[in-house]
Amino acid sequence: MAQHIARKRFGQHFLTDVHIIESICDAIDPQAGEALVEIGPGLGAMTFPLLNRIPAFSVVELDRDLAAKLRKREGLEVIESDVLKVDFAALAAAKGQKLRVVGNLPYNISTPILFHLLGFVDQVEDQHFMLQKEVVDRMAASPGCKDYGRLTVMLQWRYAIESVFDVPPEAFDPPPRVMSAIVRMQPYAKPPALDVKLLGELVAAAFSQRRKLLRHSLGVWLTAQGFSGQFDLQRRAEEVPVAEYVALAQALSQA
Ligand SMILES: C[S@@+](CC[C@H](N)C(=O)[O-])C[C@H]1O[C@@H](n2cnc3c(N)ncnc32)[C@H](O)[C@@H]1O
Numbered sequence: 481m482a483q484h485i486a487r488k489r490f491g492q493h494f495l496t497d498v499h500i501i502e503s504i505c506d507a508i509d510p511q512a513g514e515a516l517v518e519i520g521p522g523l524g525a526m527t528f529p530l531l532n533r534i535p536a537f538s539v540v541e542l543d544r545d546l547a548a549k550l551r552k553r554e555g556l557e558v559i560e561s562d563v564l565k566v567d568f569a570a571l572a573a574a575k576g577q578k579l580r581v582v583g584n585l586p587y588n589i590s591t592p593i594l595f596h597l598l599g600f601v602d603q604v605e606d607q608h609f610m611l612q613k614e615v616v617d618r619m620a621a622s623p624g625c626k627d628y629g630r631l632t633v634m635l636q637w638r639y640a641i642e643s644v645f646d647v648p649p650e651a652f653d654p655p656p657r658v659m660s661a662i663v664r665m666q667p668y669a670k671p672p673a674l675d676v677k678l679l680g681e682l683v684a685a686a687f688s689q690r691r692k693l694l695r696h697s698l699g700v701w702l703t704a705q706g707f708s709g710q711f712d713l714q715r716r717a718e719e720v721p722v723a724e725y726v727a728l729a730q731a732l733s734q735a
Contacts, residue, residue, distance in 0.1 A: 487543060493656045508582050514534065517537065517538045517568070518582050602667075608662065610647060616643050618632055634683060643663055674730060
């Protein structure tokens with residue numbers, strides 16, 4: 481095949497730094513027999529080193545030319561599809577075990593991918609992704625810091641999230657305009673029973689005016705919901721720990 485020209489619309493930035501690629505493989509630490517799924521294998525920068533460690537796994541690639549190239553490689557099950565359309569529950573059922581999902585994600589759709597996978601969290605063992613560092617900082621943020629926001633709460637109620645290491649633009653060809661980072665996401669074994677849609681509405685209300693005290697934002701929303709319980713609204717949204725948002729959503733759905 482002729483040399484592949486990176487397709488911007490598919491968010492194609494190919495990893496070229498071999499040390500970084502090895503560090504990512506070390507962070508994933510795949511073992512034979514596990515059900516690994518790589519999203520966006522591209523030219524195989526991570527795929528082939530992973531194939532040196534385990535004999536077989538699945539990849540999901542939207543680009544037809546790249547999928548055709550990958551199909552030639554023994555050990556790869558190539559799913560040529562938009563990852564947002566992939567039924568990960570069916571994939572886990574076919575493999576008879578939970579999935580380990582990895583990938584250097586296309587940044588233009590990274591948040592939709594994270595929320596698509598949240599829908600299959602019960603079928604997932606863990607996730608390791610390369611994302612924009614700015615997104616990883618928000619995912620892994622602690623209460624009280626500027627990065628703590630809607631994305632933090634909507635993911636941290638369900639996953640333990642850790643920023644593993646940063647990756648500079650020079651590690652890619654073509655280089656992205658931003659710093660990147662590797663994130664590890666491990667679903668909690670015993671998640672709280674929760675109406676996720678309600679949590680989403682509550683958190684959106686809380687962070688709608690993040691500089692103001694919650695009584696101006698969440699307080700108004702809670703009154704409209706007919707909430708009569710206790711919640712300290714003399715704080716800013718970023719000061720409230722995830723567990724308190726979860727408890728409030730649970731109290732609301734039981735009211
Ligand atoms: C940032 S590149 C990473 C490529 C390769 N893993 C690497 O590290 O060099 C993102 C990859 O995701 C693929 N991709 C883009 N949108 C996709 C989608 N909706 N579903 C599946 N793959 C997609 C691109 O074609 C590309 O191969």
